[in-house]
Amino acid sequence: MKLATQISLGFFIAISIDLVDSYVNYSLTQKVNTNTDFLTNSEVVIRTSSNLNRDLVDMQNALRGYLLSGDRRFLIRYDSGLSTIPELIKQERLLIEPSSLQISRLDSISMIHNIWLGYANQIIDAKSKAIADPALNWRYEKLFKSQFTLNAGKNYNERIAAIFRSFDQHEYDNRQKRRAALAASIKATDRFSLFFSLLLVIVGSALAFYLVRKIARRIDSMVKLAEKISTGDFATVNDDQTDELTSLSHSLNLMSQKLSWNIDELEKRNDELNQFAYVVSHDLKAPIRGISNVVQWIKEDIQDEISPAMEKYLDIIPERLKRMADLINGLLDYARIGRSKFPKEEVDVSVLVKELADVIVPKEYYFTIGDLPVLFTEKILLEQVFSNLLSNAVKYTSTDDGHIRVSCTEQAGVYEFEVSDNGIGIEEQYHGKIFEMFQTLREKHDEESTGIGLAIVKKIIDENGGTIRVLSSLDKGAKFLFTWPKNET
Amino acid sequence: MKKTILLVEDDELDIISVERSLKKIGVDYELITAYNGIEALDKLRGSQKHAQMQPLPDIILLDINMPKMNGLQFLSVIREDPALKHLKVIIMTTSGEEHDRSATERLGISGYLIKPLNFNNNSRKPDSMEGFVQFHLRHILGNLD
Numbered sequence: 160m161k162l163a164t165q166i167s168l169g170f171f172i173a174i175s176i177d178l179v180d181s182y183v184n185y186s187l188t189q190k191v192n193t194n195t196d197f198l199t200n201s202e203v204v205i206r207t208s209s210n211l212n213r214d215l216v217d218m219q220n221a222l223r224g225y226l227l228s229g230d231r232r233f234l235i236r237y238d239s240g241l242s243t244i245p246e247l248i249k250q251e252r253l254l255i256e257p258s259s260l261q262i263s264r265l266d267s268i269s270m271i272h273n274i275w276l277g278y279a280n281q282i283i284d285a286k287s288k289a290i291a292d293p294a295l296n297w298r299y300e301k302l303f304k305s306q307f308t309l310n311a312g313k314n315y316n317e318r319i320a321a322i323f324r325s326f327d328q329h330e331y332d333n334r335q336k337r338r339a340a341l342a343a344s345i346k347a348t349d350r351f352s353l354f355f356s357l358l359l360v361i362v363g364s365a366l367a368f369y370l371v372r373k374i375a376r377r378i379d380s381m382v383k384l385a386e387k388i389s390t391g392d393f394a395t396v397n398d399d400q401t402d403e404l405t406s407l408s409h410s411l412n413l414m415s416q417k418l419s420w421n422i423d424e425l426e427k428r429n430d431e432l433n434q435f436a437y438v439v440s441h442d443l444k445a446p447i448r449g450i451s452n453v454v455q456w457i458k459e460d461i462q463d464e465i466s467p468a469m470e471k472y473l474d475i476i477p478e479r480l481k482r483m484a485d486l487i488n489g490l491l492d493y494a495r496i497g498r499s500k501f502p503k504e505e506v507d508v509s510v511l512v513k514e515l516a517d518v519i520v521p522k523e524y525y526f527t528i529g530d531l532p533v534l535f536t537e538k539i540l541l542e543q544v545f546s547n548l549l550s551n552a553v554k555y556t557s558t559d560d561g562h563i564r565v566s567c568t569e570q571a572g573v574y575e576f577e578v579s580d581n582g583i584g585i586e587e588q589y590h591g592k593i594f595e596m597f598q599t600l601r602e603k604h605d606e607e608s609t610g611i612g613l614a615i616v617k618k619i620i621d622e623n624g625g626t627i628r629v630l631s632s633l634d635k636g637a638k639f640l641f642t643w644p645k646n647e648t
Numbered sequence: 649m650k651k652t653i654l655l656v657e658d659d660e661l662d663i664i665s666v667e668r669s670l671k672k673i674g675v676d677y678e679l680i681t682a683y684n685g686i687e688a689l690d691k692l693r694g695s696q697k698h699a700q701m702q703p704l705p706d707i708i709l710l711d712i713n714m715p716k717m718n719g720l721q722f723l724s725v726i727r728e729d730p731a732l733k734h735l736k737v738i739i740m741t742t743s744g745e746e747h748d749r750s751a752t753e754r755l756g757i758s759g760y761l762i763k764p765l766n767f768n769n770n771s772r773k774p775d776s777m778e779g780f781v782q783f784h785l786r787h788i789l790g791n792l793d
Contacts, residue, residue, distance in 0.1 A: 445742065449659075449661045452661055452664075452665060453661065456664070456668065
């Protein structure tokens with residue numbers, strides 16, 4: 160899966176959890192609002208019911224007062240009740256849930272009240288007629304003593320009161336239930352909220368950790384691969400993922416393989432070339448030896464008969480052959496570096512340099528050495544380096560006040576050796592060229608230089624992981640500085 | 649009786665070198681030459697082209713790298729031949745290869761000489777093959793006497 164997809168998916172999961180949390184909180188708010196509405200409504204219901212109750216009682220009292228006193232003023236409350244009570248019942252009906260138990264209670268109240276009203280109207284009518292005409296008082300008396308007193312009075316009150324009690328009780332119970340439900344809901348929401356917040360933290364951290372770790376690990380593996388490649392170890396990474404980094408690791412692997420292949424190929428070619436150079440130089444030596452022998456024989460056999468000029472010519476041949484042999488030996492040496500493994504041994508560099516100087520540096524030179532270390536290294540290679548550098552110094556320094564010095568300074572992990580002379584020096588423009596093969600700055604026919612010595616030196620030092628540089632300018636002498644690994648015994 | 653040397657060598661110069669050296673040492677040895685192993689066998693056994701050597705050589709100087717039949721093959725043939733297997737053989741070669749040396753030593757040889765190829769760096773004059781041959785011939789022939 161692509162990394163971008165994974166990151167987006169992570170965000171999506173986190174946001175989803177947050178949304179669920181928000182929704183739970185939102186629905187709680189809704190519930191609280193509903194409950195508030197309900198409570199408000201319930202207040203109105205109770206208030207309306209108590210108003211209704213009050214008006215009913217007022218009507219009764221008004222009736223009772225009128226019947227006892229015959230004063231019509233008592234009937235003011237009765238008359239107002241006639242209009243307010245149906246109105247209140249209507250209001251109440253709208254406030255409470257339709258088709259509930261409360262509706263039937265209200266219906267009962269309304270019905271009982273209407274029955275009572277029927278009697279009340281009858282008796283008021285009888286009373287008023289009795290007041291106007293006392294002859295009719297008997298009818299009132301009869302009515303008053305019979306049905307109304309027995310049925311309507313006490314019965315009416317008790318039943319209405321009972322209904323109102325249960326009506327209000329129902330309302331209070333309802334409120335209680337609602338309140339409990341709301342409290343439970345708030346508690347549940349709190350718990351949900353806490354749970355989702357924790358979930359969000361945990362899931363978010365886990366996702367972040369997973370992604371960061373994954374990306375870091377993959378980048379790390381590639382960085383390690385690149386480091387390996389830079390040290391010449393052409394490994395590959397095993398990448399079974401498919402995302403944006405896959406093409407990078409794929410390219411890295413491809414690069415590593417190609418580099419490895421190219422270097423193998425290069426080494427093979429180099430080996431072939433070295434082998435070729437070795438065989439060629441080896442086979443070139445046999446004819447030279449042959450020619451040299453024949454010239455020798457000619458000289459021996461006709462020594463007494465030849466002119467001095469002829470003798471001189473015959474001497475030139477072995478001289479030139481010697482030069483050719485030197486060149487071939489140089490090529491052989493050059494080809495042998497890196498082709499052969501040389502044994503390591505303890506080398507006292509000051510002894511080595513002194514012995515070489517005895518052979519190479521003529522007595523006319525002022526030859527000095529500084530403090531030179533004892534190394535554990537390939538003696539033959541170090542010898543070849545010093546031998547070439549000393550020969551060079553002698554070659555390009557005149558015997559007249561010629562100074563040659565070998566010294567050494569210690570550096571981190573390496574020794575830096577210095578071979579210096581006060582000879583003719585080397586112009587700066589040639590400093591890069593002198594280490595190439597067959598570069599000599601003298602004329603081509605200079606028999607002393609084959610142009611291969613410094614190439615050998617450079618190749619040996621390169622193979623040893625060192626560096627060589629030259630500090631020189633024309634007529635100011637030359638300093639060759641090279642480093643050699645510090646494998647002390 | 650005059651002693652004989654069989655030189656099996658394909659290089660004309662090396663043959664001349666041995667001839668001149670013998671002359672210089674001043675000993676009277678008969679030098680028979682063969683350019684390869686086949687010719688040498690012909691001379692040792694006698695064939696249509698060559699009469700058989702009489703007597704057999706006191707010593708054989710044998711090169712290794714030769715056309716047709718090389719020194720190693722020649723040596724193994726004569727070591728199988730009852731009439732020739734007792735002959736003294738000295739290898740003279742430019743080959744410094746260890747396997748050549750060990751192979752010939754297994755077949756039985758009296759000496760293994762590596763012809764000089766290197767030139768002495770301290771002198772103008774290449775090391776002479778002739779000096780080498782003289783030195784060793786003197787030694788070898790001295791031991792024969």
